[in-house]
Amino acid sequence: MSELENGMATIIRVFHHYSGEKGKLKKTELKALINNEMSHFVMKIQENAILDELFADLDQNGDLEIDFKEFVTLIAMVTSACHEFLNPDSSDN
Numbered sequence: 001m002s003e004l005e006n007g008m009a010t011i012i013r014v015f016h017h018y019s020g021e022k023g024k025l026k027k028t029e030l031k032a033l034i035n036n037e038m039s040h041f042v043m044k045i046q047e048n049a050i051l052d053e054l055f056a057d058l059d060q061n062g063d064l065e066i067d068f069k070e071f072v073t074l075i076a077m078v079t080s081a082c083h084e085f086l087n088p089d090s091s092d093n
Contacts, residue, residue, distance in 0.1 A: 012068075013045055014033065014037055015033075015071050018030075018032060019068075022065075022067060023066050023068065024065035025045075025065060025071065027051055027052075027055050028082075030054075030055060030066055031045050031051050035041070038078065041078050041081075041082050042078060054074075058070045058071070058074055059072075065066055
């Protein structure tokens, strides 16, 4: 697989590691995933209010769980926000 395909496969594996067989993340699972897997790009979530706000923003269908499609939204937002930091020579403007 290409480097990009490996990255995509990793995203899928990590999501399913935390979501288990049900394929959806509850708040505690989302918090653990962010704190364990994204700590270099996202500050660790310490406060429940921050987790509640993030969860509400991601949970587009209102089922109180984050499915893979909703999770990918988080990945896209963080990746986009980190783009200039990781590649300062690029200019999208």
